[in-house]
Amino acid sequence: AQSVTQPDIHITVSEGASLELRCNYSYGATPYLFWYVQSPGQGLQLLLKYFSGDTLVQGIKGFEAEFKRSQSSFNLRKPSVHWSDAAEYFCAVGRKGGGSQGNLIFGKGTKLSVKP
Amino acid sequence: EAQVTQNPRYLITVTGKKLTVTCSQNMNHEYMSWYRQDPGLGLRQIYYSMNVEVTDKGDVPEGYKVSRKEKRNFPLILESPSPNQTSLYFCASSLRGPRENTEAFFGQGTRLTVV
Numbered sequence: 001a002q003s004v005t006q007p008d009i010h011i012t013v014s015e016g017a018s019l020e021l022r023c024n025y026s027y028g029a030t031p032y033l034f035w036y037v038q039s040p041g042q043g044l045q046l047l048l049k050y051f052s053g054d055t056l057v058q059g060i061k062g063f064e065a066e067f068k069r070s071q072s073s074f075n076l077r078k079p080s081v082h083w084s085d086a087a088e089y090f091c092a093v094g095r096k097g098g099g100s101q102g103n104l105i106f107g108k109g110t111k112l113s114v115k116p
Numbered sequence: 117e118a119q120v121t122q123n124p125r126y127l128i129t130v131t132g133k134k135l136t137v138t139c140s141q142n143m144n145h146e147y148m149s150w151y152r153q154d155p156g157l158g159l160r161q162i163y164y165s166m167n168v169e170v171t172d173k174g175d176v177p178e179g180y181k182v183s184r185k186e187k188r189n190f191p192l193i194l195e196s197p198s199p200n201q202t203s204l205y206f207c208a209s210s211l212r213g214p215r216e217n218t219e220a221f222f223g224q225g226t227r228l229t230v231v
Contacts, residue, residue, distance in 0.1 A: 006158075009156070034219070034220075036222075042224070042225075043206065043222050043223060043224040043225050044159075044206065044222040046219055046220075049219060090158060090159065092159075098164075099147065099166050099212060099213070100146070100147035100166070100210050100211065100212045100213065100218060101210065101218040101219070101220075102145075102147050102149070102208060102209065102210020102211070102218055102219060102220035102221075103147065103149065103161075103164060103210075103220075104159075104161075104208075104220055105161075106151075106158040106159040106160070107158055108156060108157055108158040109158050
């Protein structure tokens with residue numbers, strides 16, 4: 001069965017430090033992959049997505065993610081974290097045979113805290 | 117402005133009292149779905165709909181009903197809510213089919229508390 005694993009439940013980084021959030025998926029074919037961010041009390045905002053082509057994907061707010069097929073991973077990175085990046089981050093994969101790439105399976109999320 | 121609108125945003129209700137959470141989208145999307153978000157569990161799909169009059173169960177459908185009589189609306193119905201349905205609910209919509217530019221648009225969420 002398809003699944004998405006985010007191994008880190010909670011990460012704390014200092015402002016200005018680099019960030020990497022891990023995501024592993026189980027799919028069996030080339031997946032459609034997404035990262036969403038949820039700020040406290042807010043809905044979900046799409047950061048970036050991978051469908052095909054270049055395995056390094058650029059997103060909004062200075063985020064990028066790299067698709068590594070050999071490792072079944074789609075890790076999210078940011079070179080310098082800002083206090084406003086404190087939020088919960090969700091990795092998601094398009095459900096195989098789901099009829100729409102908006103039909104998603106989510107990971108359990110990683111909560112990011114930023115120290116001043 | 118393209119958007120998915122959920123109502124209400126917050127709701128406190130009592131066990132057993134039927135309620136409906138509405139969801140409406142203005143993007144002419146065929147696909148709509150409902151998710152619930154619980155701490156430590158991420159988002160889990162409740163029901164989805166591929167088009168008008170076409171609905172199907174997601175991963176956690178027990179205790180919920182949906183209908184899709186119009187393309188823009190996809191209400192979530194709790195016939196007899198129970199405390200374990202206390203959660204944050206999200207509606208989403210997207211285009212149908214494996215199109216590369218497809219992405220899910222989410223509503224702002226409905227925080228439901230069942231006491």
